[in-house]
Amino acid sequence: MSGLEDVRDRIAAAARAAGRDPAEVTLVGVSKKQPEERVRAVLDAGHRVFGENRVQEAAERWGPLREDYPDVTLHLVGPLQSNKTADAARLFDVIESVDRLKIARRLADAFSETGRPLPCYVQVNTGDEKQKAGATPDETDVLVEECRSLGLDIRGLMCIPPEDEEPALHFALLAKIAERNGLSGLSMGMSGDFETAVRLGATVVRVGSALFGERDDG
Numbered sequence: 001m002s003g004l005e006d007v008r009d010r011i012a013a014a015a016r017a018a019g020r021d022p023a024e025v026t027l028v029g030v031s032k033k034q035p036e037e038r039v040r041a042v043l044d045a046g047h048r049v050f051g052e053n054r055v056q057e058a059a060e061r062w063g064p065l066r067e068d069y070p071d072v073t074l075h076l077v078g079p080l081q082s083n084k085t086a087d088a089a090r091l092f093d094v095i096e097s098v099d100r101l102k103i104a105r106r107l108a109d110a111f112s113e114t115g116r117p118l119p120c121y122v123q124v125n126t127g128d129e130k131q132k133a134g135a136t137p138d139e140t141d142v143l144v145e146e147c148r149s150l151g152l153d154i155r156g157l158m159c160i161p162p163e164d165e166e167p168a169l170h171f172a173l174l175a176k177i178a179e180r181n182g183l184s185g186l187s188m189g190m191s192g193d194f195e196t197a198v199r200l201g202a203t204v205v206r207v208g209s210a211l212f213g214e215r216d217d218g
């Protein structure tokens with residue numbers, strides 16, 4: 001599986017160049033909208049950590065696939081609606097898109113019902129873009145504090161930089177906000193910029209097309 005090997009090699013090289021241990025970086029294979037045979041090929045090559053951006057699509061795909069590959073870890077990387085949080089808390093192992101208090105409350109409720117561990121990331125809208133999910137950099141400290149007081153297991157922060165800006169600036173900003181909040185997890189970097197993200201401290205990279213091939217976004 002050359003896509004997988006290539007991405008793993010590039011993560012390892014970027015980590016070493018920054019004096020980091022490649023094992024500190026988790027590769028999340030973002031399988032949204034990918035044909036099942038590509039996903040199975042990556043599974044058969046031994047990869048086990050995947051990301052999806054929609055709860056319903058993820059349930060349809062991974063319900064059956066998990067019967068064949070029960071040790072898969074699933075990350076939710078897309079925005080969460082409050083009526084989907086209970087489903088999400090059952091299906092996913094990690095929620096990367098906690099972006100407001102209402103969602104944090106619902107996740108905390110779901111967690112207290114299931115008792116299933118649910119590591120979470122707060123999504124930060126580092127570019128302050130109107131159309132994009134996430135707490136603004138100014139709101140993030142308060143949201144992290146609220147999540148903690150609800151008992152959520154906040155591991156770190158996640159961002160998706162604006163398409164037309166230098167991603168390194170946004171990765172550095174995310175790292176700074178995480179540091180001042182005592183958080184060590186940084187989910188940042190996608191197909192076009194994951195090496196930059198690893199150099200700037202990413203502990204999670206979310207890679208879709210570079211791993212599986214171009215997806216049909218239509």
Ligand SMILES: *Cc1c(COP(=O)(O)O)cnc(C)c1O
Nearest residue numbers: 030053077190191206207208209
């Ligand atoms: C689709 C998606 C990715 C992967 O994007 P690629 O450019 O294909 O690597 C990563 N993160 C999020 C939040 C996504 O929605």
